[in-house]
Amino acid sequence: MNYKKILVAVDASENARRAVEYVGEIIGSSPDFHVTLLYVIRYAERDLFPSEEAWKSKKRQEKNEAIDVLDDLYNLLIKKGLEEKTLKKELIEIEDFSIAQAIMDYQQKKGYGTIVVGRRGMSKAEEFLFGSISNKIVHYAKDCAVWVIE
Amino acid sequence: MSKEVEKLVKKLRPNLSIGEYGRIFTDTTEFMKISYGDVIKLQGQHYLVLRDEAERSFGIEDPKYWVKRCIHLESGQRKILKLVFYEKFDLKLGDLAIPCYRSPRKEARILELVRGDKRFMQGISVPDSKGNIVRILDIVSGKRLDHHVFEIQKGHKDYFFHDFPGILEKFIDSCRAIKFLHDHKEIHGDIRRDHLWREYQSGQYVWIDFDYAYEFEENPFGLDIFGLGSLLIFLAGKQIYTGTNLDQLLDQDQVDITLEDKDFSLLYKNRIVNLKKLFPYIPEELNLVFMHFSQQAEIFYETVDEFLQDLEPCIGLIKKEANNEL
16 A cells, blocks of 8 residues: 555534644655545435435535535645645535545555544533544545644 | 325225325425325335334423334334434433434334344334435334333232243343444443333234434443433342332332442432342342442443343343242
């Protein structure tokens, strides 16, 4: 595995932004690294909406937000000195439950040697009820290093 | 309109006596306007409304205007009609507030999935004239399992060794029913003590009410599994024990028990989970299952399978222990 091929999992949260800033600080303008910003989007379920139109409108809104977040974080890394040719952004849409699994599948498929994720402070009760993407990646990721940024 | 309903009732159910004849509704959108004596007509079938259902908590009746108790005039059977009511509210679990949505669509889908499975309430869903998904539910002839257990007139030890193994076996089957939902990417969504019933005749345990839906989380099954754990602890204890009701509930020689934060529930901070401290004859292995739901837990069950792997061997252990104890 190429540890200099780095996959940064992001979303709209502040902790994702911190993770990206950290990567920018560490890597800066070093030419050997390749960084991909990955936004995995799992749309709200149809069940939550009274009408098809309300659901579709929410999905459009979520997708637009994700694109904006990716653009913003991409620009942040450019400002930190990363070159465009070493930087990629990717948005994938999933229907399955697990965002963590989608991140790990992507890492395996594309041969990333490092995964970077942010972690928000979560109580034990929240972790039980909702699960934690970063914990799942720490437990189950293979053939790579995992950086968890608090 | 009243005449029309009167004529209909007299034709289909001549022996039925009701005090007031109302209107016929084919569109159920404005469910607040539908009340006693009205008839809901769905796909040629007629349902006479008797009353709104109500939920009782803390001694207060909370009417559910979108849930109507009815008589199906063609068959004479009692039914519950759940009409479409979209709402979003915070489900309170201990200190946590979880955004929750009422979803007729989800409940209709699960009713279809579990058709013929006795572990779940049965019913069908049909659209009204405006396309609202109305769920027509069979009434479970039984009582809440927690009430049934609480009313068993025995001391804890006697209950635990004689009654609980059988209850646990059936409860495990109820857990498998929830696993069945999870295997089909569905969740129950509202596993509470008042949503598992015991049928009078067959003794079958039956899950009811599947209309709660949530925004996705990384572990979509966590909420259901926590519900199963809390229910298990209730069944094993025969009731809830809190730090304050202990001395009324236990024998005098048992009340000198030192409790720490870690002995209490992860979510409900006043509920004792470490039941072995109260009842030392509870097998360690079973208590360890309870402790996965305590404040000291570091590892959580992520699937019903994991939960059952630990729980299933406990039946044999309790039976074995019973031979030594009694």
